[in-house]
Amino acid sequence: MARRPAPPDEGREQPSFSRRSFLKSAGASAAATTIVGAGERAEAAPAVLGPDAVLLSLKVNGAVRTVSVEPRVTLLDALRNHLDLTGAKPVCDRGGCGACTVLFDGAPVVSCLMLAADAEGHEITTVEGIGSPEKMSPLQAAFVEKDALQCGFCTPGFVVAGTALLAKNPDPTLDEIKAGLAGNLCRCGTYGRIFEAVQAAAQARTPSQGR
Amino acid sequence: MPQEPKPEPTSTFTAKAGLPASPQPLEVHPLTTDIKPWDLDDLPRFEHVGRPRPRFEGPLKVTGRAKYTFDIKLPGMLYGRMIGAAVPAAEIQSIDTSKAEALPGVKAVWTTDSRVVRFAGQDVAAVAAVSPDVARDAARLVKVHYKERPFTHELREAMKPSAPRVFYLDRLPVPRELNRNGNVAGPRQSRSNRGDIDKGFAEAELVHEASYYCPVHTHSPLETHGVVASWEGEQLTIYASTQAIFAVREGVAEALGVDRKNVRVICEHMGGGFGSKLGPSATGSAFSVVACRLARQAGAPVKLMLDRKQEHLCTGNAPSALMTVKVGAKKDGTLTAVYYQSWGSAGIAGGAGTAGPAGALHGKNPNFKAEEYDVFTNAGPSAPLRAPGHSQGAFGIESAMDELAHKLGIDPIELRKKNEASPVRMAQYDVGAKAIGWERRNKKAGDMSTGSWGAGGGWGGGGAAPPPSRRRGLGMANGNWYVSASQNSNAQVRVHRDGSVEVITGCQDIGTGYRTSMMLIAAEELGIEPADVALRLGDSQFPEGPGSGGSVTTNSVAPAVRLAANQARAQLHELAAPLLGVSASELDAAHGKIFVASDKTKAVTFKQAAAKMSGESIDCLAKRGKQFETFRGDLAGTQFAEVEVDTETGIVRVVKMVSVNDCGLPVNPLTTQSQVIGAMIQGASWALFENRLLDRNVGTMVNPNLEWYKILAPADMFEAESILTPVANLGNNTSTAGIGEPPIVPTLAAVANAVYNAIGVRIRELPITPDRVLQALSEARRA
Numbered sequence: 005m006a007r008r009p010a011p012p013d014e015g016r017e018q019p020s021f022s023r024r025s026f027l028k029s030a031g032a033s034a035a036a037t038t039i040v041g042a043g044e045r046a047e048a049a050p051a052v053l054g055p056d057a058v059l060l061s062l063k064v065n066g067a068v069r070t071v072s073v074e075p076r077v078t079l080l081d082a083l084r085n086h087l088d089l090t091g092a093k094p095v096c097d098r099g100g101c102g103a104c105t106v107l108f109d110g111a112p113v114v115s116c117l118m119l120a121a122d123a124e125g126h127e128i129t130t131v132e133g134i135g136s137p138e139k140m141s142p143l144q145a146a147f148v149e150k151d152a153l154q155c156g157f158c159t160p161g162f163v164v165a166g167t168a169l170l171a172k173n174p175d176p177t178l179d180e181i182k183a184g185l186a187g188n189l190c191r192c193g194t195y196g197r198i199f200e201a202v203q204a205a206a207q208a209r210t211p212s213q214g215r
Numbered sequence: 216m217p218q219e220p221k222p223e224p225t226s227t228f229t230a231k232a233g234l235p236a237s238p239q240p241l242e243v244h245p246l247t248t249d250i251k252p253w254d255l256d257d258l259p260r261f262e263h264v265g266r267p268r269p270r271f272e273g274p275l276k277v278t279g280r281a282k283y284t285f286d287i288k289l290p291g292m293l294y295g296r297m298i299g300a301a302v303p304a305a306e307i308q309s310i311d312t313s314k315a316e317a318l319p320g321v322k323a324v325w326t327t328d329s330r331v332v333r334f335a336g337q338d339v340a341a342v343a344a345v346s347p348d349v350a351r352d353a354a355r356l357v358k359v360h361y362k363e364r365p366f367t368h369e370l371r372e373a374m375k376p377s378a379p380r381v382f383y384l385d386r387l388p389v390p391r392e393l394n395r396n397g398n399v400a401g402p403r404q405s406r407s408n409r410g411d412i413d414k415g416f417a418e419a420e421l422v423h424e425a426s427y428y429c430p431v432h433t434h435s436p437l438e439t440h441g442v443v444a445s446w447e448g449e450q451l452t453i454y455a456s457t458q459a460i461f462a463v464r465e466g467v468a469e470a471l472g473v474d475r476k477n478v479r480v481i482c483e484h485m486g487g488g489f490g491s492k493l494g495p496s497a498t499g500s501a502f503s504v505v506a507c508r509l510a511r512q513a514g515a516p517v518k519l520m521l522d523r524k525q526e527h528l529c530t531g532n533a534p535s536a537l538m539t540v541k542v543g544a545k546k547d548g549t550l551t552a553v554y555y556q557s558w559g560s561a562g563i564a565g566g567a568g569t570a571g572p573a574g575a576l577h578g579k580n581p582n583f584k585a586e587e588y589d590v591f592t593n594a595g596p597s598a599p600l601r602a603p604g605h606s607q608g609a610f611g612i613e614s615a616m617d618e619l620a621h622k623l624g625i626d627p628i629e630l631r632k633k634n635e636a637s638p639v640r641m642a643q644y645d646v647g648a649k650a651i652g653w654e655r656r657n658k659k660a661g662d663m664s665t666g667s668w669g670a671g672g673g674w675g676g677g678g679a680a681p682p683p684s685r686r687r688g689l690g691m692a693n694g695n696w697y698v699s700a701s702q703n704s705n706a707q708v709r710v711h712r713d714g715s716v717e718v719i720t721g722c723q724d725i726g727t728g729y730r731t732s733m734m735l736i737a738a739e740e741l742g743i744e745p746a747d748v749a750l751r752l753g754d755s756q757f758p759e760g761p762g763s764g765g766s767v768t769t770n771s772v773a774p775a776v777r778l779a780a781n782q783a784r785a786q787l788h789e790l791a792a793p794l795l796g797v798s799a800s801e802l803d804a805a806h807g808k809i810f811v812a813s814d815k816t817k818a819v820t821f822k823q824a825a826a827k828m829s830g831e832s833i834d835c836l837a838k839r840g841k842q843f844e845t846f847r848g849d850l851a852g853t854q855f856a857e858v859e860v861d862t863e864t865g866i867v868r869v870v871k872m873v874s875v876n877d878c879g880l881p882v883n884p885l886t887t888q889s890q891v892i893g894a895m896i897q898g899a900s901w902a903l904f905e906n907r908l909l910d911r912n913v914g915t916m917v918n919p920n921l922e923w924y925k926i927l928a929p930a931d932m933f934e935a936e937s938i939l940t941p942v943a944n945l946g947n948n949t950s951t952a953g954i955g956e957p958p959i960v961p962t963l964a965a966v967a968n969a970v971y972n973a974i975g976v977r978i979r980e981l982p983i984t985p986d987r988v989l990q991a992l993s994e995a996r997r998a
Contacts, residue, residue: 091279
């Protein structure tokens with residue numbers, strides 16, 4: 005939806021032009037409404053954190069872990085550099101590839117675009133929490149069986165995204181699988197076998213659907 | 216006068232070579248220390264080789280436990296960051312690191328000695344600090360003053376006489392004897408040149424000539440280049456994301472002036488390279504050496520990984536190529552001459568030739584000439600990319616062949632068959648044609664009523680008719696590659712007294728399935744289960760192996776593994792023979808047992824035999840040695856594509872691809888086919904999406920990320936089928952060959968030819984983006 009432009013000379017009429025007045029004038033579009041919401045929350049927020057390290061308490065893979073990080077540290081860096089959970093991978097550092105995907109209260113998020121401080125009070129699940137080499141989840145086992153990996157650097161991201169997809173949609177069609185994994189990139193070229201692995205894991209859970 | 220080296224003694228074996236459908240006896244002469252190669256008769260008796268097997272490291276990778284270089288964390292480790300030149304051509308006047316050094320948490324700083332900048336992203340400085348964020352802050356505080364110079368950013372611009380010079384003529388990094396003119400060096404003559412093209416074109420009844428252009432493609436492995444460097448006294452340990460641990464050891468030791476014995480390089484798992492990780496650092500950066508210097512300066516380990524932008528700028532790329540192809544033929548399709556000219560830009564590096572496929576394909580053509588020119592631009596140096604130069608070159612020659620077929624009114628496959636010299640590829644055409652449904656193609660390009668698309672127009676299931684704006688088409692193209700190997704490939708097999716087995720070989724696994732293949736080879740030779748073999752790899756303290764480039768890894772190391780296992784097996788048979796009351800030569804081994812070949816009930820277990828050894832282990836070290844008389848020195852491949860083009864939006868979608876390939880005897884068809892499919896995906900991505908764009912005004916990269924430098928994503932995925940044609944090539948004792956590169960050679964052309972068949976308009980410049988499709992359609996309407 006296009007955002008409605010502000011009146012052309014609003015700035016001149018209001019020398020004390022504020023963020024809040026701008027947001028009001030930006031009108032009733034959906035996008036602007038969201039921003040207003042954020043603005044109001046910001047006003048009620050506690051004092052600004054940092055720049056020095058702060059103590060954060062993160063619930064990761066079912067356990068509460070404490071980390072001391074600068075407030076600017078991303079969830080990805082906190083997991084990898086402070087909690088030694090290196091399953092989520094840094095690849096593009098801008099949410100473009102999905103390799104750092106983790107579950108945030110069950111929903112897939114790119115952890116390179118989230119601050120660790122914003123993850124406090126939420127359930128974080130990384131690929132390590134989905135299964136272990138000795139006890140893989142059905143989807144992880146299907147990835148191995150179908151050879152849905154080569155170098156494997158994108159694989160944790162795909163496993164997490166696929167896990168989230170199957171939790172929401174236990175019996176996805178091929179198009180739904182493609183949509184569910186649309187935010188993840190693989191350079192070795194394993195997509196087809198990843199789709200097969202997701203289908204195989206889905207069929208193992210819902211054998212009678214017969215798609 | 217130096218003495219002629221004495222020829223090493225050889226044995227003589229006659230074995231069954233070639234395709235299973237047409238075996239041919241071939242006499243081979245391995246060194247006496249080597250053994251008879253596996254041949255067609257061995258295929259049916261294999262227990263492990265040739266059977267699909269999920270890779271053994273899979274569970275570690277799918278659960279996030281596999282440790283890549285990027286995942287290494289050492290006590291007290293610092294985080295390094297490279298700082299690249301911000302401009303494409305300049306003289307560095309000063310580098311001021313004082314503010315960076317003063318920043319709390321910064322522990323070491325490095326600056327370059329070089330004063331000349333030739334591409335944006337060239338190494339200028341580096342820092343190491345207590346966290347990645349502090350390192351980034353420090354990098355921003357490094358002030359570099361440049362005296363900027365004019366630059367040239369693109370091949371066709373750089374060829375102009377008026378273009379700014381990238382190098383002084385005498386400094387061009389090309390062979391001394393090559394002609395130089397501005398930014399252009401060449402021509403180099405192809406080794407495939409043959410016959411007389413003037414005579415050939417005079418004999419031609421039809422001549423087609425056109426130019427084709429292929430953009431720069433960056434490797435874009437998901438794990439960026441990088442190392443973790445750690446000193447303990449004089450001992451240097453480097454964890455490297457590399458395709459060549461021994462090249463890292465040698466290169467870093469030389470640059471630092473330290474003994475190789477003091478340098479250890481480790482790479483257990485590696486997040487993709489595609490040819491860009493074959494050197495000590497990268498073609499456009501010395502980050503490995505810099506990381507070691509920072510670590511020594513700081514007295515602490517340093518992890519230095521490049522970021523995504525740096526990965527695009529300074530770690531290599533596949534050169535762009537401008538190709539003019541002239542083909543002459545008789546009316547029946549018999550080629551009379553091919554003239555191939557190419558200009559390629561490898562940035563500030565040379566070696567952008569693309570004539571390989573044109574010289575090797577259509578081998579019956581008697582008259583061939585190729586001339587290749589390198590064009591220098593102010594861009595990062597290229598690196599080998601999966602069959603260097605061959606994807607671009609095949610796009611040129613195989614597009615031209617498709618155009619020739621159209622002009623002659625001959626089926627493109629028939630045109631290829633008419634000029635085919637390889638019996639392997641000759642057998643592949645019909646296999647691939649059947650798998651793609653070649654008979655459905657539009658007999659008149661762009662007109663679906665001349666194809667056989669069935670009810671629903673090929674959109675499956677006989678459903679609703681497709682929107683009239685969407686057109687389907689089929690295309691095909693050939694690819695070539697070579698059987699090559701590194702003789703300096705060594706492996707050690709260690710059998711412990713308890714019967715457990717280790718295979719130890721330095722060569723790294725870059726994600727190809729190499730590790731699993733070596734386990735299968737050792738298990739096959741020893742007659743045990745692959746899961747009972749522990750494979751130790753990716754460590755320069757182990758026996759030397761090759762760099763993983765040129766599709767050499769498997770057929771370099773597998774013969775050494777098999778030979779070492781064969782020697783261990785012989786020793787175990789000597790131990791088992793007295794237990795069974797026979798001589799060792801009467802024994803065979805399988806399923807964890809050593810038994811009398813003529814009476815399988817007389818058997819001992821592998822472990823029982825091992826328990827009889829006098830020491831604690833049997834260690835056998837073997838070297839690959841020379842290549843045997845190979846059935847064919849080339850690797851044949853042919854590829855087919857089905858595409859759908861929306862003529863309203865210009866969007867091209869690949870629907871299906873089929874690749875038919877020779878890779879010798881495939882050790883593990885599952886991982887082999889994964890590689891083939893992956894190559895098709897990377898090639899289709901190159902054909903349709905990828906294009907490194909340098910800004911013509913400022914010379915820096917416009918799309919240094921993974922969303923504007925678009926690579927093929929799940930939503931773009933097509934049905935991909937890999938068909939292997941096993942060939943016993945007898946070139947080594949396992950008859951294996953490589954597969955990593957061959958299947959990306961024909962892909963660009965196959966996709967482009969399918970687009971032509973769909974819309975009837977030829978697009979000669981890649982990537983085939985919607986704007987190019989719409990422009991081509993619009994020009995065709997006006998014409």
